[in-house]
Amino acid sequence: MNKFKILLLIxxxxxxxxxxxxxxxYDLFSLNYLRKTYLQAQLKVDQNYxxxxxxxxxxxxxxxALSLPFxxxxxxxxxxxxxxFDAILIVCIGASLGALVSFLLARFTLKSLIEKRYKxxxxxxxxxxxxxxxxxxxFLRVTPIFPFFIINFMFGITNISAYKFYLISFIGMLPGxxxxxxxxxxxxxxxxxxxxxxxxxxxxxxxxxxxxxxIKKMIYYFKLIKK
Numbered sequence: 001m002n003k004f005k006i007l008l009l010i011x012x013x014x015x016x017x018x019x020x021x022x023x024x025x026y027d028l029f030s031l032n033y034l035r036k037t038y039l040q041a042q043l044k045v046d047q048n049y050x051x052x053x054x055x056x057x058x059x060x061x062x063x064x065a066l067s068l069p070f071x072x073x074x075x076x077x078x079x080x081x082x083x084x085f086d087a088i089l090i091v092c093i094g095a096s097l098g099a100l101v102s103f104l105l106a107r108f109t110l111k112s113l114i115e116k117r118y119k120x121x122x123x124x125x126x127x128x129x130x131x132x133x134x135x136x137x138x139f140l141r142v143t144p145i146f147p148f149f150i151i152n153f154m155f156g157i158t159n160i161s162a163y164k165f166y167l168i169s170f171i172g173m174l175p176g177x178x179x180x181x182x183x184x185x186x187x188x189x190x191x192x193x194x195x196x197x198x199x200x201x202x203x204x205x206x207x208x209x210x211x212x213x214x215i216k217k218m219i220y221y222f223k224l225i226k227k
Contacts (some may be wrong), residue, residue: 003015010109043097053086056078056090056094057093058121059074060075060090060094061101062100064097064098064102065097065101065105067102069152072180073175075184076180076187078090078181078188079183080185080188087178087181092174092177092179095173096169096170096173103155103162104162106152106154110153114153118153125140125151125154125155128226129158132225137160137168137172139171139178139225141168143219145214145216175211182204183208184199187204189201197199
């Protein structure tokens with residue numbers, strides 16, 4: 001490991017340590033602080049509902065288009081701030097349009113780079129698409145085999161049309177979005193520490209982790225897709 005990497009690692013560790021100390025010192029980990037911050041955000045949204053609806057829609061779209069790793073947390077946060085169906089709408093539109101932009105970016109500007117850098121992933125996706133057709137894209141959307149940004153990029157270098165990619169992605173993302181938004185809706189009801197252990201909250205969080213694996217097992221069990 002060269003000196004630059006060592007210095008970079010030390011800098012990251014110091015930053016994490018100082019951030020943790022500040023968070024603890026200012027009591028930013030406490031439930032009361034988090035609840036207070038959430039209520040302030042909720043008040044702002046309620047006062048300018050339409051404005052924040054489009055603000056979060058645009059924010060989610062940019063995060064999805066740029067493949068930033070904040071979509072899960074943002075989905076939960078949006079679920080806690082908006083009505084259930086509005087939150088579903090925000091996340092679905094933002095995620096699917098962002099995925100489409102990544103798809104088009106890969107197809108028209110990054111194709112050669114992606115084929116070189118993600119050669120193994122590209123070969124696996126091309127094989128799956130050839131053997132299973134468009135259902136393979138749906139399968140990848142509802143199961144955690146590849147990160148979403150890799151799916152967007154990889155399908156951008158296949159022959160699938162942008163329209164079919166968008167439509168199947170929209171449908172395939174719905175179950176996961178439903179679970180994340182539902183988790184946010186349940187978490188927004190936490191008023192005390194004991195509420196964290198309520199059955200609804202525990203089930204909503206549990207389903208986020210277990211649902212994709214259950215769907216994957218079911219699809220393989222009924223032989224809906226070739227491995």
